[in-house]
Amino acid sequence: MIAREIILKIRENLGIPWQEKTFRDTFKVGDPDIEVKGIATTCMATLEQIQRAHAAELNMIITHEPTFWTDAEQMDLSADPVYKYKSEYCLKNNIVIWRYHDHLHARKPDVIVYGALHDLGFEIDKSQAQGLPTFTIPETTLAELAARVRTRLNSHAFRVVGDPAAKVSRIAFGVGGGMPRFSEKVDVVFGGEGQEVGGADNTGYALDAVSLGMAKGFILMGHIVSEESGMEYVASWLKTFLPNLPIQFVPARELFWDLRF
Amino acid sequence: MKGPPVSRRKFVLAAAGMAGGNIQFARGGTLAARDVVARIQANVGVPIPNNAVDGFKAGNPDIAVKGIATTAMATMEVLRQAAKRGLNLVITYENVYFAQQQTMMPQSGSSDAPRSGGSREQSQQPLYPDDPVYKSKKEFIEKNGMAVFRFRDQWTARRDNPLAIGLGEALGWSRYQVTEDPTSYQIPSIKFESLVDDIRKRLNMRAGIRVVGDRQALIRKIAVVPGSITIETGIRRLPEADLLITGQSQEWDVTEYAFDASIGGWKKGYIMLGVVVSEDPGMRACANWIRSVVKNVPVEWIGMGDPYWRPA
Numbered sequence: 001m002i003a004r005e006i007i008l009k010i011r012e013n014l015g016i017p018w019q020e021k022t023f024r025d026t027f028k029v030g031d032p033d034i035e036v037k038g039i040a041t042t043c044m045a046t047l048e049q050i051q052r053a054h055a056a057e058l059n060m061i062i063t064h065e066p067t068f069w070t071d072a073e074q075m076d077l078s079a080d081p082v083y084k085y086k087s088e089y090c091l092k093n094n095i096v097i098w099r100y101h102d103h104l105h106a107r108k109p110d111v112i113v114y115g116a117l118h119d120l121g122f123e124i125d126k127s128q129a130q131g132l133p134t135f136t137i138p139e140t141t142l143a144e145l146a147a148r149v150r151t152r153l154n155s156h157a158f159r160v161v162g163d164p165a166a167k168v169s170r171i172a173f174g175v176g177g178g179m180p181r182f183s184e185k186v187d188v189v190f191g192g193e194g195q196e197v198g199g200a201d202n203t204g205y206a207l208d209a210v211s212l213g214m215a216k217g218f219i220l221m222g223h224i225v226s227e228e229s230g231m232e233y234v235a236s237w238l239k240t241f242l243p244n245l246p247i248q249f250v251p252a253r254e255l256f257w258d259l260r261f
Numbered sequence: 262m263k264g265p266p267v268s269r270r271k272f273v274l275a276a277a278g279m280a281g282g283n284i285q286f287a288r289g290g291t292l293a294a295r296d297v298v299a300r301i302q303a304n305v306g307v308p309i310p311n312n313a314v315d316g317f318k319a320g321n322p323d324i325a326v327k328g329i330a331t332t333a334m335a336t337m338e339v340l341r342q343a344a345k346r347g348l349n350l351v352i353t354y355e356n357v358y359f360a361q362q363q364t365m366m367p368q369s370g371s372s373d374a375p376r377s378g379g380s381r382e383q384s385q386q387p388l389y390p391d392d393p394v395y396k397s398k399k400e401f402i403e404k405n406g407m408a409v410f411r412f413r414d415q416w417t418a419r420r421d422n423p424l425a426i427g428l429g430e431a432l433g434w435s436r437y438q439v440t441e442d443p444t445s446y447q448i449p450s451i452k453f454e455s456l457v458d459d460i461r462k463r464l465n466m467r468a469g470i471r472v473v474g475d476r477q478a479l480i481r482k483i484a485v486v487p488g489s490i491t492i493e494t495g496i497r498r499l500p501e502a503d504l505l506i507t508g509q510s511q512e513w514d515v516t517e518y519a520f521d522a523s524i525g526g527w528k529k530g531y532i533m534l535g536v537v538v539s540e541d542p543g544m545r546a547c548a549n550w551i552r553s554v555v556k557n558v559p560v561e562w563i564g565m566g567d568p569y570w571r572p573a
Contacts, residue, residue, distance in 0.1 A: 046517055047524040065513040069492050069521075080496055082518060085525045147572035157512070159468050159569035177511070184393060195489065196509055196536040196568075197334070201359030203537075203568050204334055208359075209394050211337035220569075223512035255512060255520045257457075257472040261571055 003060050003096045004032040006039070006242065013241050014103055022102045028067040029087050030096030036060045038246035041235040043228045044255075045097050047086050052250055054093050061097045062238075064104065064112070064231055065176075065224070104230060111237075112230030116175045119229040120152055132173060132180040139169040142217035145188065155222040156256040157193070161206040162217030175226040182209070188217040192226035224252050291325035294350045294408040297555055298322070301352075304554045305415050313414035318357045319399065320408035326350045328559040331548040333540040335409050337398055339563045344405045348561055351409045352547065354416070354540050357402075358395055416547060417488075423550070424487040424543030428506075431542035432463055434483070445502075446483045453478040453504070453530045460506075460532065468571035469538055473516055474523045474530030480504045487539040490515060495531075504530040508539035537565045 001009075011018050019025075028045075038060070040053035045063035053061050068077060068086070077083040090097065104111045109126050113133065117124050124135050137145075143164035150158045168187035172180035179194040180186070182205050189202050196203050206218035228251060235249035295317070302309060309315060319335075328348035332339045335353035343351050351357075390396075402409060417424055425443040429435055439445035451459075454476040461470060483506060484498040490507045495515030499505045499522065510516060510533065519531030541564050548562035 044513060044517060047521040051524070066517070069495075069514045069518045071513075075492065075496075077496070081500060082522045082525060082527070086521055143572060150572050157471050158571050160571060161568050164570070164572075182394075193512055197355045198489075201356060204336060204356065204359045205394060207568055208337040208398060211341070212394060212397050214393070255473050255516055257476070259457075259461075259470065259472065261468055261573075 001036055001242075001245070002033050003027070003030070003036050003098065006036055006060065007032075007098060009241055010100070010238075013237075014107070016103065016106055016108070019102060019106070023072060024099050024101040025103050026099060028063075028073075028097045028099055029090045030094070032096060034059065034094055034096055036096075036245065038248070039235075039238060039242070040248055040250045041100075041231045041238070042250045043224045043231045043252050046252065046255070047089065049250055049252060050086070050090060050095060050097075054095060056246075056248060056250070058246060058248060058250075059093070059095050061095065062100050062231075062234065063097060064099070064101055064227055066099065067097050100234065104234070111233055112227050113173070113175055113178075115229035115231075115233045116226055117173065120149055122171070122173075132178055134170070134172045134180070134186065136169050137171060139167055142166045142168050142188065142215075146217070146219055149190075149219065149221065153221055153225040154254075155225040156254040156258045157220070157222035157225070159220040160217065161203055161210070162188075163210050163215070166210070166215035166217055168215055168217055175221075175230075176223050182206070182216065182218075187215055188219060190219050190221065192221055192223040194220065222254075222256075224255065228252065293323050294320075294326050294410070295322040297326050297329070297350060297558075298410050301412070301551060301554060302415060305419065307415060307418045307420075310414045310418050315411055315414050318353075318409050318411045320402040321406070322408050322410075324349055324406050324408050326558060328561070329548075329551060329555065330561055330563050331412075331544045331551065332563045333537045333544045333565045336565065337401065339565065340398070340401060340405075340407065340409075342563050344401075344407065346559075346561060348559065348563075349405070349407045351407060352412045352544075352551070353409060354411070354413050354544050354547075355537065357409045357411070358398070412547070416543075423546045424540060425485050427542035427544070427546035428485055428487050428539060430546070432460060432485075434485075444485050444498075446485060447481055448483060450479045450481045452476075453480050456480050456504070457530075457532070460534075464534065464538055464541075465566060466534070466538065467567040468569040469535035469567040471516075471533040472530065473519045473532075474504075475528050478503060478523075478528035478530055480530060487543060488536060492518065495519070499529060499531065503528065504532065506532045506534065506539075508536035509533050535567060535569065538567050541565050 038058035040058040041062045044065040045067045170187045172186040174180045174191045176192040179191040179200045181200045202218045209216035232249040329350045330343035330348035331352045334355040335357040422443045434446045437446045437448045480503045482502045483504045484502040486507045492514040545562040552560040
């Protein structure tokens with residue numbers, strides 16, 4: 001089967017209409033007409049992920065995040081040495097990369113959000129795993145909650161704001177770049193990554209809330225690690241309608257060093 | 262918008278109050294916050310850029326100024342410290358009332374200026390007026406007779422780039438600065454791993470630092486861009502340097518680019534310090550500069566530090 005046909009199969013099995021205007025869910029590099037020997041799903045098609053997929057003889061990569069470092073791909077990268085190296089590696093090795101982003105988040109439940117909640121052990125009604133869900137957990141401390149989630153994710157970019165001893169139970173949950181905000185009804189905001197200032201401003205808000213004696217916490221899990229579970233699910237989902245093709249989830253190695261504190 | 266080129270020497274002269282009329286508090290006399298701010302603005306050496314976010318954001322601009330605090334971010338903690346030290350005019354680089362917009366990370370822009378948030382800010386909604394954090398903070402500022410002025414776009418419009426100079430200095434690299442370019446440094450070669458240890462100590466960092474690249478790389482040429490950067494800046498600065506240091510970017514833009522470069526065999530590094538940590542030293546520089554144009558009133562920098570911790 002050629003790569004283009006795989007995408008047609010995905011569209012047939014999505015369960016939601018295809019958004020023809022998507023600029024994200026398209027081929028990023030390689031020839032859509034190449035014969036697919038196997039598929040690797042991953043959250044981010046870094047050069048390392050591409051090399052690992054190639055070593056496993058999986059020549060089609062389905063990635064959630066950009067391959068060439070921009071979302072809308074309006075930059076001329078042709079003179080950039082890293083771009084040349086990465087794109088030539090793909091072409092030389094007959095690798096084709098397709099991004100699967102908008103149509104994952106649009107599914108009901110949001111495959112990425114639900115996958116993350118499930119893997120983190122948060123019991124939540126599937127029907128609510130859409131957009132940025134809010135839910136309640138049995139009361140715990142911010143330190144315990146943060147430690148539990150970090151252990152599951154093994155994130156090297158894990159960052160927390162707030163009093164470790166704060167008693168918390170009401171969660172607003174986001175993954176990747178989708179960032180919920182605080183309100184009176186929320187004790188802890190979870191996000192993947194967010195702007196420290198100029199966006200939801202959760203860092204400053206949490207610092208102030210804590211100074212004022214409110215039990216609030218802000219947990220940044222890391223972008224890639226927070227969305228990875230969804231891409232593991234995608235691999236198993238693809239197998240249901242592509243039974244004869246080798247399909248593997250290739251977890252991203254952390255981009256960041258594991259620094260101890 | 263950039264001001265005229267100002268050499269380091271001229272910057273020092275300007276900082277000494279020789280470039281414009283400086284402000285003297287008469288013995289026992291008082292000046293209103295808005296007058297002090299007007300004099301600061303008149304002495305920056307560059308005009309206030311169009312669409313600047315600069316302005317009074319909280320409190321009363323008519324208060325008599327007893328002292329000035331500069332800070333990267335006027336958090337409650339910073340305001341309390343300022344109030345305790347009798348510094349009732351707070352000059353902040355970032356917001357005082359947080360936008361609290363539910364948002365995705367912004368798309369790539371093309372700003373090289375060390376600013377954060379940038380053009381999107383205008384379209385953001387303020388906090389709900391009945392938000393308890395907003396209300397308490399506002400009350401604190403008013404009860405303590407304070408005024409909070411946001412000083413970002415004009416301060417960073419200076420060609421001499423005080424944020425980069427400040428961060429370079431905090432990292433101990435002033436003498437290694439490339440002539441006329443405070444965003445470029447050539448330090449004696451050091452192994453990346455050792456340099457990261459040194460940076461963490463110098464900036465007193467906790468969990469806010471995020472590092473990408475080859476631990477064994479030898480680092481000599483460093484690009485320092487406080488605030489946020491876009492992929493355009495990353496792609497322009499990283500190939501020419503061994504290490505790029507900034508406040509923040511996204512995991513899928515400059516971070517992935519730097520990671521790919523290291524996997525491709527380029528011996529390079531990339532560090533995100535966090536926005537506030539990267540801007541803190543530039544506001545210390547701001548206090549030093551204000552001291553030279555506003556006399557006879559205490560001017561102090563209140564550092565924000567690294568806001569983040571991490572469970573073991």
